[in-house]
Amino acid sequence: MNIFSGVGPESLVQGSARTPLPNDRIRESLVKLCPVFCSTAIDTIQVMLRQKCEVHLPWEIVEQLQGQFDRILTLGCSSNNYSAIVCIGIQRDSVDAFIGTENASVEQAADVLGELANNYCGLLSDNDEFRRAFGTLTQAVPALYLDGNSFLPFIWGAQGYLYFGEHWVYFGYSVRNNTGFRTPQG
Amino acid sequence: MAPRTIIIDDSNFIVTQLRKHFTETLGHQVVAVGKDGNEAVDLYRTHRPDLLAIDLSMPHKRGVDAIKEIIAEFPDARIVVISAVRSQEMIECIQLGAKSYIEKPLKFDTQEYVRDFALTVEEALGGSRG
Numbered sequence: 001m002n003i004f005s006g007v008g009p010e011s012l013v014q015g016s017a018r019t020p021l022p023n024d025r026i027r028e029s030l031v032k033l034c035p036v037f038c039s040t041a042i043d044t045i046q047v048m049l050r051q052k053c054e055v056h057l058p059w060e061i062v063e064q065l066q067g068q069f070d071r072i073l074t075l076g077c078s079s080n081n082y083s084a085i086v087c088i089g090i091q092r093d094s095v096d097a098f099i100g101t102e103n104a105s106v107e108q109a110a111d112v113l114g115e116l117a118n119n120y121c122g123l124l125s126d127n128d129e130f131r132r133a134f135g136t137l138t139q140a141v142p143a144l145y146l147d148g149n150s151f152l153p154f155i156w157g158a159q160g161y162l163y164f165g166e167h168w169v170y171f172g173y174s175v176r177n178n179t180g181f182r183t184p185q186g
Numbered sequence: 187m188a189p190r191t192i193i194i195d196d197s198n199f200i201v202t203q204l205r206k207h208f209t210e211t212l213g214h215q216v217v218a219v220g221k222d223g224n225e226a227v228d229l230y231r232t233h234r235p236d237l238l239a240i241d242l243s244m245p246h247k248r249g250v251d252a253i254k255e256i257i258a259e260f261p262d263a264r265i266v267v268i269s270a271v272r273s274q275e276m277i278e279c280i281q282l283g284a285k286s287y288i289e290k291p292l293k294f295d296t297q298e299y300v301r302d303f304a305l306t307v308e309e310a311l312g313g314s315r316g
Binding site for chain 2: 044047048050079099108111112114115118119121122123125126136137138139140141
């Protein structure tokens with residue numbers, strides 16, 4: 001027996017081999033998927049940290065994700081067709097309330113936020129709409145940046161804030177196709 | 187006799203939950219914990235456990251590469267992958283010889299997940315226990 005999310009491994013990896021969307025069509029897909037990015041973030045936090053989050057402002061589609069937070073976790077994901085970045089941002093004084101610790105170290109924050117980003121990607125891959133648009137992307141190893149020192153490229157993405165009590169956490173997901181990285185066939 | 191289990195995951199947050207679940211709920215003896223694929227191979231050689239529970243996305247050496255090495259050296263190894271990765275990599279692990287795959291996020295407060303987790307682990311152990 002394997003514990004899969006009901007869709008099975010074969011269907012999870014389907015779609016990855018399709019012709020990638022051009023980047024202007026990716027923006028359209030992101031608009032349609034914006035509620036999925038938001039609800040999946042809420043679900044991931046609920047399952048992993050048992051925090052119930054609320055949305056106060058609608059999530060939006062942007063040309064570049066924000067990168068100015070005290071703690072910024074980024075996770076790269078890729079397939080043959082797409083490259084994506086997950087970004088989770090939080091302020092220093094919200095970390096303990098978010099991950100349920102007291103005086104969490106930078107390492108502890110990186111640990112939990114990294115796992116959160118990994119699981120976020122996994123749950124996005126379980127979503128039919130997301131998979132139809134982008135297939136399944138493989139996750140790299142997360143990296144934590146401090147004090148706004150991240151570099152996030154200009155790539156269309158969905159982003160928004162989730163509120164828990166008096167605190168918030170930022171989620172962003174940007175994605176582009178790999179066409180621009182390929183050498184033309186001669 | 188309690189199954190001897192090794193847990194490999196780069197997240198302390200996850201290891202804490204897995205160790206508690208394997209020992210308190212499943213009655214395993216967790217004999218070692220590692221945080222990447224290199225440690226998985228070394229710890230497997232040292233302890234020869236009944237079960238290896240391993241993540242895929244880890245620094246230095248990914249889980250799939252560790253599984254490849256371990257299965258080549260110990261073809262009867264009992265390996266369960268526990269990961270949030272959903273890509274071709276998880277199918278590759280099963281093809282290489284991992285017994286089963288459990289998806290993250292861990293949902294140990296959900297009865298159905300806990301039951302399926304236990305069945306999956308039990309089935310993975312099945313062939314090696316008398």
